Amino acid sequence: MAEPLLEIDELTRRFGGVIAADAITLAIPAGELHAVIGPNGAGKTTLIGLLTGEITPEAGAVRFDGSDITRLAVDRRNRLGLARSFQITSLFLDVTALDNVALAVQAHRGHSFRFWGDARREDELRDPAQAALDRVGLGPRAAMRVDRLSHGEHRQLEIAMALATQPRLLLLDEPMAGMGPEESARMVALLRELKGSTTILLIEHDMEAVFALADRITVLVYGRVIASGEPAAIRADPAVREAYLGEGEAGGADGRRKGAP
């Protein structure tokens, strides 16, 4: 088998007495959509932090495309091709959607020690930004101020910003959080489109979406991987059913219990 795009090896991190990541080991081949699920407090967001570089591990290693990135700074990782969306919408509100995405494009078009020209008139930045907006279905809203967009559109814009950095691995931190059924359906359709062209690590509470999209699923409980495999195997795994899915079936009422941000 080819070398995986992302390799996580025995990654460990404690916060005080709580083990948020307990020797997590995981490999994600290029092209896969890999979902990480787990009950609240399972360490999913910690995992994202460890992968983006915002949290430093105590032990273990992260390899991306063969090179060790365990201690690399956040911005360097992003320039290697590792982009994230934020769980809680993190946008520049009082400028347009296009301005937001153009800024992400700019970060990947050489250095920004350019002091004179008007950056908002550069086609080199605006055109790829518009393309990223088109890709997530926000094309017609490009000139709209971000604070006038809906919650669902904010989530789409989050993805557009991540896409604009031309990532090889997309880390999506609960992209469906706080969405109604219609918006969720649109997001699932969008992720299905992205699937295959970009490797995706999806952290999500919406079980319906996870089981519909994922090639493989990893289940985290108290920072530990208790199961990892194809959706059907996860659904059938007795340890998963007991620890996580608990009372109901996969895709049941349990699905959206940590909804609104």
Place this chain on the structure above:
Amino acid sequence: MTARLDSSLEAAPRLRLTAPAAFNIVLIAILALIPLYARLSGDGFVLTLSTRMLILALGAVSLNLIMGYGGMVSFGHAAYLGIGGYAVGILAKEGIASGLLQWPVAVAAAALYALLVGALSLRTRGVYFIMITLAFAQMIYFVAIGLDRYGGDDGLTIYRRSQFDGWLDLNDKTLFYYLCFTLLLAGIYLVSRLINSRFGLVIRGARSNDRRMRAIGFPTFRYRLVCFVIAGALCGLAGALLANHTNFISPAMMHWTRSGDLIVMVVLGGLGSLFGPLIGTATFLLLEEALSRVTSYPDLILGPVLLAVATYAHGGIAGLLGGRARG
């Protein structure tokens, strides 16, 4: 977390003939005519006060670049005025009177100091950043007091203004006024270009949401540091002008209350507005001047005015004029 780039990003600050633009043009016209008025009325004091205002406004423009657009609240900005001034004074005392040497040294010394302060302080945020910039400025203040050869606590008189080989005579008060006027406008123009450039968008993005900026791939520290150095250099130039204006340097130039005054000028005029620093400086100096004629405690009235601006008008006076106030 959601964040805001300042609203001026939306309304690109190109000159459109809106109310604030019209106000700025009138303001510039008045400033351009002040030497004429001084000559006709024979009131030399107006020219002196106005020159001082232009110079301090340049310092405020520099502070506004990092504080208004970059979110870096430097509480030691007077140190740059002092460093620029001392560069001129020390060189003059040592017999080097050429402005072509003095001024670049003033700018370079201020830039170097900014590089040092920024490299340390920009790793911190909020109150810590403020305290570190203040601590450095205090250090420089006491260093100046210790410079016995250059007057120590009493300061140093500069007997010859910077020499420009005959093509600029800084002793000509009108000419010196227009030089300061030109440099101030150039400074404002420089900032207007900067804040809309790629560099400026990074600075303003980092002010709103540094974490997000790093997540999309910007190494924000180095951009903020360069911005800090540019502001320092600009204020060093203001310091060189100030030394030439007063023919005198002393540690008092960089007393921490001077740094406070600069912050007040910027906030009063309007954080993150191009002409705000000029408007704020003019208002501050005029109020100070007017109040000192009627009371020995001008701060007693200046204080509440500032309080009102800070509470009710976040965009400062420029915000009130142009509706560019931001919450």
